[in-house]
Structures are given as structure tokens and as C-alpha cells.
Amino acid sequence: MSLESDFFDASGAHRAAELGLTYLPGFALPFEPLLLAAIRQVATAAPFRQMLTPGGQRMSAAMTNCGEVGWVTDRKGYRYDRLDPETERPWPPLPESCGRLAELAAAAAGFGGFRPDVCLINRYEPGARMSLHQDRDERDFSAPIVSVSLGLGAAFLFGGLKRSERPHRLPLTHGDVLVWGGARRLAYHGIAPVADGSHPTVGRMRLNLTMRKAL
Numbered sequence: 001m002s003l004e005s006d007f008f009d010a011s012g013a014h015r016a017a018e019l020g021l022t023y024l025p026g027f028a029l030p031f032e033p034l035l036l037a038a039i040r041q042v043a044t045a046a047p048f049r050q051m052l053t054p055g056g057q058r059m060s061a062a063m064t065n066c067g068e069v070g071w072v073t074d075r076k077g078y079r080y081d082r083l084d085p086e087t088e089r090p091w092p093p094l095p096e097s098c099g100r101l102a103e104l105a106a107a108a109a110g111f112g113g114f115r116p117d118v119c120l121i122n123r124y125e126p127g128a129r130m131s132l133h134q135d136r137d138e139r140d141f142s143a144p145i146v147s148v149s150l151g152l153g154a155a156f157l158f159g160g161l162k163r164s165e166r167p168h169r170l171p172l173t174h175g176d177v178l179v180w181g182g183a184r185r186l187a188y189h190g191i192a193p194v195a196d197g198s199h200p201t202v203g204r205m206r207l208n209l210t211m212r213k214a215l
Contacts, residue, residue, distance in 0.1 A: 013025070020180060020184035020187070021180045021187075022105075022110075022178065024176065026175045028177050029175035034095075035101070035148070035150065038095035039121060042065075042066045042121060045087075046064045046070070046092055047086070048064050048123050053073055054077050061123060061130055063123070065091050065120055066094050067119050068082070068094075068117045068214070069082050069215060070082075079137060080137060080214045080215075094116065095119075098211060099116055102146040103115065109180075118212055118215075122208040124152070124207075124208065126205075128191075128194055129191055132159060132167060132188040141186065143213035144185065145211075146177065147209070149173065151202030152198075152204070152205060153194075153206070156169065156170045157189055158189050159188040161187060
């Protein structure tokens with residue numbers, strides 16, 4: 001059996017809840033035009049780029065950031081930085097639409113009062129993936145992670161607090177939102193390789209926004 005073969009059922013939400021993950025299918029759809037416009041604006045000021053890991057591997061997903069700080073990786077390690085290393089300017093401000101969506105989704109998941117200060121934006125072209133990892137560069141683990149999917153579908157991998165634990169798979173489509181925190185805040189998670197295709201609005205890519213409280 002593959003380490004990634006345990007699928008969520010068709011409804012998804014109940015199974016996700018059992019794992020400490022809130023699955024909100026289509027929750028971001030009312031925000032779609034605002035989110036896509038915001039991503040274009042952010043990427044104009046801070047272009048997408050494929051960053052290097054500390055080990056020298058180039059990430060398959062391209063990334064940019066907005067908010068008070070931005071997440072970066074290079075030979076020096078993983079960290080948040082107030083300046084975009086490519087432009088040497090502050091990252092673009094967090095768009096109001098991103099912050100508002102994150103607050104509503106977090107509240108729906110039981111995390112009232114969440115106020116993100118950063119949004120990581122990943123662009124997955126067909127074949128791109130994200131290996132299992134923990135989001136542990138933030139200062140305060142009491143705040144949740146809010147993840148928004150736009151464009152091509154993908155399989156979200158959600159595991160345990162150890163990398164060796166078998167991850168479960170949740171198929172994500174355009175507009176789906178995930179929220180996790182509390183005891184599951186440091187769960188390993190990732191994205192399986194994105195299949196080729198074309199979304200009528202976004203095109204031949206998947207866009208993922210993750211809102212966090214980094215500072």
C-alpha cells in the first residue's frame with residue numbers, strides 16, 4: 001500500500017474533521033474575482049520565483065508573498081523576512097480580500113479573532129508538488145493556518161506530527177478552503193504532483209494562498 005493511498009470519502013468534511021482539519025468546499029468562490037485581482041497585483045510588485053532550499057534544491061512550485069513579512073528559503077535556511085530578497089523592498093501589503101476571507105474561514109473552523117499578517121502564494125504548474133513539511137517558522141503556534149485553493153485541482157496530503165505517519169489525501173478543487181490549528185497545527189502536510197489540465201478562469205495552473213500569523 002502506498003504511503004499516500006488513504007483517501008478521504010466523497011463528502012470529505014466529516015473525515016477531515018476526524019483528523020483535526022476543517023474542510024470548507026467552495027468557501028472562497030464569492031471572493032474569486034477579488035482574490036485573482038489581488039494575486040496579480042502582488043505578483044506585479046513581487047514576482048513569482050522558484051526558491052532554493054537550504055540543501056540547494058529548487059522548489060517545483062513558484063512562490064511570492066504579501067503582508068508584514070514574507071517566507072523565504074535559500075542556502076541560509078527557512079525564515080520570514082520583511083524585505084523581498086529579489087527587489088530589496090518590503091513585500092506588498094496583505095490585500096483586504098485575503099485577510100477578510102481568512103478571518104471568516106478561521107471563525108467557521110472555531111478560531112475566532114484570527115488576524116493574519118502574511119499570505120504565502122504558491123503557483124503550481126502541472127507536475128509541481130510540495131513535499132511533506134511542517135509550518136513551524138511562525139513565532140506563535142496558537143494561530144491557525146488558512147489555505148485557499150484556486151485553479152487546477154490537487155490532492156492535499158495531511159499527515160501526523162511525525163513525517164513517518166501515513167498522510168491522508170483530500171482532493172481539492174477551485175474555491176476550497178482548509179483550516180487547521182490547535183493540536184494539529186504542526187501536522188505534516190503537502191501537495192501531490194498536480195495533474196495537467198486547464199481551469200476556465202485560472203488557466204493551466206493551481207494557485208494556493210496560505211494565510212498565517214507569523215509575528
